[in-house]
Amino acid sequence: METSQVVETTQSTKRLIDLRGMKCPAPIVALNNETRQMAAGELFEAVADDPAFELDVKAWCRRKGYELLTLEVSPQETRAVVRCPV
Amino acid sequence: MFSNDLDKLLAAFSIATGAAACGLKVSMFFTFWGTTLLRREAPQTAGKRLVERMFGWMLPAGPRQLSLSRMHMGGLGRALIGREMRRKGIPALTEMIEMAKASGVEILACSMSMDLMGIRREELLDYPNLRICGATQFVDMAADGNVTLFV
Numbered sequence: 001m002e003t004s005q006v007v008e009t010t011q012s013t014k015r016l017i018d019l020r021g022m023k024c025p026a027p028i029v030a031l032n033n034e035t036r037q038m039a040a041g042e043l044f045e046a047v048a049d050d051p052a053f054e055l056d057v058k059a060w061c062r063r064k065g066y067e068l069l070t071l072e073v074s075p076q077e078t079r080a081v082v083r084c085p086v
Numbered sequence: 087m088f089s090n091d092l093d094k095l096l097a098a099f100s101i102a103t104g105a106a107a108c109g110l111k112v113s114m115f116f117t118f119w120g121t122t123l124l125r126r127e128a129p130q131t132a133g134k135r136l137v138e139r140m141f142g143w144m145l146p147a148g149p150r151q152l153s154l155s156r157m158h159m160g161g162l163g164r165a166l167i168g169r170e171m172r173r174k175g176i177p178a179l180t181e182m183i184e185m186a187k188a189s190g191v192e193i194l195a196c197s198m199s200m201d202l203m204g205i206r207r208e209e210l211l212d213y214p215n216l217r218i219c220g221a222t223q224f225v226d227m228a229a230d231g232n233v234t235l236f237v
Contacts (some may be wrong), residue, residue, distance in 0.1 A: 023176040025104035029185050032107035056104075065106040 019048035020077065028056050035066075041086045043069075049077045057082075087120035087237050090146060091155035091165060092179060095123060098237045099182035105233070106189035113222045113231075114186075117196035118235075121203065122146050124195050126211045138204025145203065148211065149179040187213060194219045 017034050019027040027048045035044065046057065054073050057080045061068040065085040073081040087098055098114070106112045116124055125147035130139060146152050157163035177185065186193075194234060195210060197218045210216060228234045 021175050023174060025107065025182075026175075026177050026185070027102045028107045029103050031187060032189070060108055063110070 003070050014043040014045055014081070015023055017044055017046040019046060019050070019053070022048065023050050024056065031057070031060065032064075035084065038084045040084055042084045044082055044084070046078055046080045046082065048075045051078075053080075054080045087114055087116045087123070088118050089155070090119040090122045090152055092152035093147075093154050093156070093167075094177055094237050095120075095149070095152065096182065098235070099179065099186055101235065102191050103182060103185045103189055106186070106191050111192075112186075112190075113194060113227050113232075115194045115196065115219070115227075117199050117224075121195055121199040121205060123149060123152070124193070124210045124213075124216070125205060126209060127151070128209065131206045131209060134204050134206075135217040139188055141203045142205075149183060152179070177217075183211075183213075192217075194223065196220065196224075 009037070015038075016032075017031060019030055022030060027046075027050050031046055038044065049055075050056075054071065057078070058068060060066070061080075061082060067083040067085075069081045069083055070079075071081075087095070089095070090187075102112045102114055122145045125145075127148045127150065130142040134142070152164075153161075154163050154167065168178070170176075193213050193216050195216065195218050197220055200206075200218065207218065
């Protein structure tokens with residue numbers, strides 16, 4: 001899925017993975033595909049509007065050894081900043 | 087996977103693709119009615135007995151001909167649910183099978199069910215490393231697995 005784009009933030013360049021509009025299990029499947037080629041320690045931000053994403057992304061990070069740095073939940077969407085395993 | 091109800095298959099494939107995305111090794115074993123999901127939409131092969139051919143006519147072939155376990159209403163329910171799923175961005179069963187394929191979910195077909203229903207190897211869908219096996223192979227995998235679901 002061609003949804004990701006590179007965005008500049010103040011701290012560092014981190015990839016934004018846009019999973020909005022996808023429903024379970026598509027966001028996690030797409031997230032898994034998008035992060036497969038990422039470098040060790042790379043940061044990315046994932047955003048989804050499926051309400052399942054909050055708990056699902058936590059479980060996915062725990063399972064795959066990714067570090068969940070921040071998780072912002074609003075009624076509209078969930079944003080997770082994650083570091084790839086090193 | 088024992089059932090070939092569309093709704094049950096959607097649930098099973100959601101869990102399977104989700105688990106594969108979490109790095110778990112996932113195998114799906116299709117037996118009895120479940121085996122019919124693996125049939126491709128094509129004319130039946132030659133050389134079948136009448137009863138086997140009748141099974142082929144009466145049973146669905148592949149993901150597009152399935153019924154819902156509830157609210158099917160002669161196909162009306164399925165059409166409504168299909169439309170709602172598209173509208174809400176929920177992946178269709180055909181898309182979920184593609185996701186399963188891409189994420190390395192393994193598919194096994196029960197040899198006894200295939201034999202019983204007269205389904206031939208060459209009538210099965212194209213799926214990487216699809217294997218035909220029996221209960222022992224299933225039990226062997228299930229014994230090493232942390233999660234086994236019977237759907």
